[in-house]
Amino acid sequence: MNSDGSKNNITQSFKRYYEILNYVENDYVDTVNMDELVDFSIVKMLEKLDPHTAYIPKKDIDIARSQLEGDFEGIGIEFNIIKDTIYVVAPISGGPSEAVGLMAGDKIVKVDDKSVAGAGITNGDVFSKLRGPKGTKVKVTIIRKNAKKPLDFVITRDKIPTYSVDVSYMVDQTTGYIKVSRFSANTYTEFKQALSGLKAKGMKQLIIDLKDNPGGYMDRATRIVDELLDDRKLIVYTDGKDPRYDSRIEAYMNGDFEKGPVIVLINEGSASASEIVSGALQDNDRALIVGRRSFGKGLVQMPIPLSDGSELRLTISRYYTPSGRSIQKPYDKNNSDDYSSDLLKRYQHGEFFHADSIKFNDSLKYKTTKGRYVYGGGGIMPDIFVPRDTTAFTTYLVELFNKNIIREYTLDYYSNNKEELQKMTFEEFKKSFAVTDKMLKEVVDLATRSGVKYKEADFNKSKSMLRNNIKAYIGRSVWGNSGFYPIINETDEIYLSALKQWDKAKEIESGKKKK
Incomplete structure (x- = not known):
């Protein structure tokens, strides 16, 4: 159809829609919120295109954009909502909340003298009340363990850095680990700093953890x-209806880690930019991919600001691996x-537990640069499949997580034992701190008071994981993510499998098979 014909169709369609809205506004029997009606109709219309084209109403745009921002303006806390109460998990280092004295375990009960402790408090409510322009002030009232009465703090909001590289550390004398939670504005800079820091500590081989990373900015992913x-190798290309949206991205600079074995961890929650990274490194035989098949989001969205402050995220092309x-x-x-139910179907079909439950289509067979076979059909299939280990995931443990019992207990434990914990180094804590039977009983008692019925058989199955999680979350209260991931990874089946795969990672990098 020519462009004039297309424009005429759009005009006629809009006229029909405008007429209906007018009739609803003027003649419908009840009063109607027209903004809500239009928003609903736009959302339902876009569902007919693809799963990722989306409309973001003006009221939601700040929260939606903040997921990818490199920083925001606010009071600088990591928080959690437990039993309709805002708990301070940790004040962000160097931020205004830390400066005035907020602590892990504090409960925020009022903001500007208005109660925020009650049914229905949401993350969005917390953002709207505590975020705000740099230089503005907000009063928070908190309840602190062992304090006789509520404490008031006046906090001057400031620019708060957010981090997408959650942690980097040396697993052993030669193995580095970097956890990337999303690809946001500062991810590449954070990754490069982490890489340099690990190299300075003697890193010779690298694990990049992209599990449950939903993606983000493509250019940050390709720069990583x-x-x-090396050698101008292809990273990713896109193909759209309009040639303007076709692109081809190749390696062009001298990288900081072009030699040395690499393992990338993925699972069913790894999507979009995570799949660009894992697909590019797999197709170029640069990394061993370990875990489970990734999500399968290969549609490229362009954000388009609309006149009222809302935003259209329109799919303009598709991603392809090298x-x-x-x-x-x-x-x-x-x-x-x-x-939307695809992951549930994968679970029910057994894909999370058995590699042979995944059937490959020979018409979608491709070759890596060194001749290994890989398959299309959605998502990145790992080189080493790791089944999900559900042995310890009992209904009792799930209820503890759902009720935030472990977080509540560990924040309380930290508040009561802060001085003793802060005297330890993390290395001492990791090596010698033990979660005792007495501590486990305290968790069970807290759960019972919160309405979680004790199940002895489930408790015994979950005991080792429960000990690990309690220790990890206490570590997080003291040392942040650097105190959390080295401990929580001790029960992560994909991470533990990866540590055994360095011979295969070296084979892929060298292109030679062991004899």
Whole structure:
């Protein structure tokens, strides 16, 4: 159809829509919120396109954008909502809340003398009350363990850095580990700093953890790949209806870690930019991919600001890995529920537990640069499949997580034992701190008071994981993510499997098989 015909169709369609809205506004029997009606109609219309084209109403735009911002303005706390109460998990280092004396375990009960302790408090409510322009002031009232009465703090908001590289540390004398939680504005800079720090400590081989990383900015992902690839190798290309949205991205700079074995961890929660990284490194035989098949989001969205402050995120092209694989899993435009339940279907089909439950289509067979076979059809299939270990995940443990019992207990434990904990180094804590039977009983008692019925058989199955999580969250209260991940990873089946795969990672990098 020519452009004039297309424009005429749009005009006619808009006229029909405008007429209906007018009739609803003027003649419908009840009063109608027209903004809500229009927002609803836009959302339902876009569902007919693809699963990732989206409309963000003006009221939600700040929260939606903040997921990818490199920083924001506010009071600088990590928080959690437990039993309709805002708990301070930790004040952000160097931020205004730390400066005035807020502490881990504090409960925020009022903001500007208005109660925030009650049913229905949401993350969005917390953002709207505590974030705000740099230089503005907010009064918070907190309840602190062992304090006789509530404490008031007046906090001057400031710019708060947010981090997408959660942690980097040396696993042993030669193995470095970097956890990337999303690809936001500062991710590449954070990754490069982490890489340099690990190299200075003697790193010779690297684990990049992209499990449950939902993606983000493509260019941050490709620049990270460029730190690991040499010789203008292809990283990713896109293909759209309009040639303006076609692109081809290659490695172009001297990277900081172009030699040395690399392992990338992925799972069913790794999507979009995470799949660009893992797909590029797999197709170029630069890294061993360990874990489970990734999510399969290979559609590229362009954010388009609308006149009222809302935003359209329109799919303009598809991602392809260097070998030609489309990252996007199949979808039915007329059945969005089918797409959204894909992970549940994978679980029910047994894919999380058995590699042979995944059937590959030979028509979607591709080759890496050194001749290894990889398959398209949606997502990145790892080189080493690791089944999900559900042995310790009993219904009792799940209830403890759902009720935030472990977080509540560990924040309370930290408050009561702060001085003793802060005298220890993390190395001492990791080596010698033990979660005792007495501590486990205290957790069970707290859970019982919170309405979680004790199940002895479940408790015994989950005991080792429960000890690990309690220790990890106490470590987090003292040392942040640096005190959390080295401990929580001790029960992560994908991480533990990766530590045994360095021979295979070296084979892939060298292109030679062991005899």
